[in-house]
Amino acid sequence: xxxxxxxxxKIPIDFLLNILNIVLxxxxxxxxxxxxxxxxxxxxxxxxxAEAAKAEEKAAEAQKVKAEYEEKLQNCEAETQAHxxxxxxxxxxxxxxxxxxxxxxxxxxxxxxxxxxxxEHDETLGTMQRDVVDLAFGISxxxxxxxxxxxxxxxxxxxLFDESLSGGKAS
Amino acid sequence: MTPFAAAxxxxxxxxxxxxxxxxxxxAVDATARQPEASGKINSILLLGLALAESTAIYSFVIALILxxx
Amino acid sequence: MDTLTGIKLAASAVVFVVFxxxxxxxxxxxxxxxxxxxxxxxxxxxFFGMVISAWFFVACVxxxxxxxxxxxxxxxxxxxxxxxxxxxxxxxxxxTAYVLLGVIAVLCILFRLIAYPKFKDEPKGLQNLxxxxxxxxxxxxxxxxxxxxxxxxxxxxxxxxxxxxxxASELFGQRPPTSDVEFTLSLAxxxxxxxxxxxxxxxxxxGRVKSLASPSPMIMPMRILSDVxxxxxxxxxxxxxxxxxxxVMDLLKNSLGxxxxxxTSLAGLYFNLFHPLIQTYIFIILSLTFIREATx
Numbered sequence: 001x002x003x004x005x006x007x008x009x010k011i012p013i014d015f016l017l018n019i020l021n022i023v024l025x026x027x028x029x030x031x032x033x034x035x036x037x038x039x040x041x042x043x044x045x046x047x048x049x050a051e052a053a054k055a056e057e058k059a060a061e062a063q064k065v066k067a068e069y070e071e072k073l074q075n076c077e078a079e080t081q082a083h084x085x086x087x088x089x090x091x092x093x094x095x096x097x098x099x100x101x102x103x104x105x106x107x108x109x110x111x112x113x114x115x116x117x118x119x120e121h122d123e124t125l126g127t128m129q130r131d132v133v134d135l136a137f138g139i140s141x142x143x144x145x146x147x148x149x150x151x152x153x154x155x156x157x158x159x160l161f162d163e164s165l166s167g168g169k170a171s
Numbered sequence: 172m173t174p175f176a177a178a179x180x181x182x183x184x185x186x187x188x189x190x191x192x193x194x195x196x197x198a199v200d201a202t203a204r205q206p207e208a209s210g211k212i213n214s215i216l217l218l219g220l221a222l223a224e225s226t227a228i229y230s231f232v233i234a235l236i237l238x239x240x
Numbered sequence: 241m242d243t244l245t246g247i248k249l250a251a252s253a254v255v256f257v258v259f260x261x262x263x264x265x266x267x268x269x270x271x272x273x274x275x276x277x278x279x280x281x282x283x284x285x286x287f288f289g290m291v292i293s294a295w296f297f298v299a300c301v302x303x304x305x306x307x308x309x310x311x312x313x314x315x316x317x318x319x320x321x322x323x324x325x326x327x328x329x330x331x332x333x334x335x336t337a338y339v340l341l342g343v344i345a346v347l348c349i350l351f352r353l354i355a356y357p358k359f360k361d362e363p364k365g366l367q368n369l370x371x372x373x374x375x376x377x378x379x380x381x382x383x384x385x386x387x388x389x390x391x392x393x394x395x396x397x398x399x400x401x402x403x404x405x406x407x408a409s410e411l412f413g414q415r416p417p418t419s420d421v422e423f424t425l426s427l428a429x430x431x432x433x434x435x436x437x438x439x440x441x442x443x444x445x446x447g448r449v450k451s452l453a454s455p456s457p458m459i460m461p462m463r464i465l466s467d468v469x470x471x472x473x474x475x476x477x478x479x480x481x482x483x484x485x486x487x488v489m490d491l492l493k494n495s496l497g498x499x500x501x502x503x504t505s506l507a508g509l510y511f512n513l514f515h516p517l518i519q520t521y522i523f524i525i526l527s528l529t530f531i532r533e534a535t536x
Contacts, residue, residue, distance in 0.1 A: 018426035029398035032348035221522040228480035
């Protein structure tokens with residue numbers, strides 16, 4: 001050194017040493033502490049972001065599945081509704097048919113009964129007519145004291161009946 | 172004479188101290204008016220205080236240089 | 241050992257024993273107290289008496305060993321003493337800084353080998369602290385100087401580590417490197433280099449020169465002067481603050497002598513912890529502001 005004519009103690013060696021110190025410290029701290037921590041934090045941030053994206057994706061998928069389910073459910077309901085409607089219609093038709101049949105039967109029974117009643121009525125009326133005629137004959141014979149001829153009888157009975165019927169109707 | 176000169180060189184510290192107090196009082200005012208901006212006010216205040224303090228520090232260094240050697 | 245010292249020692253020892261007995265009695269009395277806070281409150285007075293008398297006793301012993309307070313006097317040197325290393329004459333603070341570098345390097349290697357592989361997704365303890373620090377520095381640099389390069393936050397982080405380490409070196413009885421103007425000027429020169437580097441990279445050499453002569457070419461010498469003043473002001477600020485803190489602490493220690501046991505640590509909370517942290521913050525924020533000014 002002395003051969004170069006350089007006196008090292010005259011150079012502000014402290015500045016150089018200090019700057020070297022600072023640069024060395026910077027390199028050490030950066031490579032051993034700062035960068036790893038930064039990398040770790042960045043990796044964690046990226047991982048969290050990826051996981052959040054994945055979760056979002058899954059949520060979207062779930063949403064989709066849910067929509068599908070809902071649609072299916074809707075379809076099912078509609079189908080059920082249709083089924084029910086059809087069943088009800090069928091049942092109603094059947095009920096209508098049964099009701100109509102019953103109605104018809106009832107009508108026929110009623111008609112039957114009415115016809116029979118009428119017949120009975122007519123029969124009874126005939127019998128009663130005959131009885132009444134006989135009775136009238138008896139009475140009039142008793143009153144007249146003789147038997148009545150058939151011709152007379154017929155005429156009288158007819159007149160009586162006509163009168164009684166018309167009188168009964170008038171009253 | 173040198174100690175006297177050193178003491179005289181410390182006079183700027185007076186102005187720096189008073190003005191730092193002023194700056195702080197203004198900062199307190201601003202923080203009271205806008206508490207949500209306190210972070211920003213704080214950093215500006217510290218910057219200003221550092222710059223104002225440099226006057227006092229220069230005077231201190233000069234006084235030291237005078238007094239020590 | 242004169243009689244006064246003997247009396248002091250004996251008196252403090254006796255007082256200590258008395259308070260110890262009192263404390264033990266109170267402790268025995270309050271053993272059945274259901275509320276532990278209340279029991280502690282009752283023991284407070286004898287406890288403080290014990291601490292103070294013990295402090296006084298230790299202070300007397302230290303005074304006896306070291307020869308008592310030196311009075312308000314201070315042998316101060318602006319520049320740290322020099323050490324001859326072969327052909328080089330090196331300041332002691334430079335050597336302290338290199339020791340600091342070695343300690344930080346060892347800590348970094350230990351961290352990389354032991355603590356880093358144990359990092360988990362949920363931060364806890366040391367990891368939480370380091371992550372918060374890195375995050376804070378990143379955000380701080382980004383807010384104050386923009387996105388210049390990923391190297392800048394790392395540099396500021398290492399500067400913060402260095403300055404805090406310097407403050408810690410004072411706790412080990414060394415003159416902190418930051419109280420040496422050469423060290424702070426080296427730091428400021430690094431900032432000066434960075435601001436010129438980023439200024440030239442962002443605007444080109446011609447743009448940088450043009451921005452120096454921005455209102456008119458007449459003002460250019462003033463602009464250059466103010467640019468050169470930036471590192472000087474940075475260096476002087478850090479140096480003055482740290483030296484001031486060191487002087488106050490030394491004065492306290494010298495004037496109190498043995499009585500400084502325990503008291504200096506209270507003052508050190510401000511002068512060795514809070515003050516260097518604030519100065520680190522200011523150094524970094526000013527560096528970033530200068531760099532932003534150069535790149536805008």
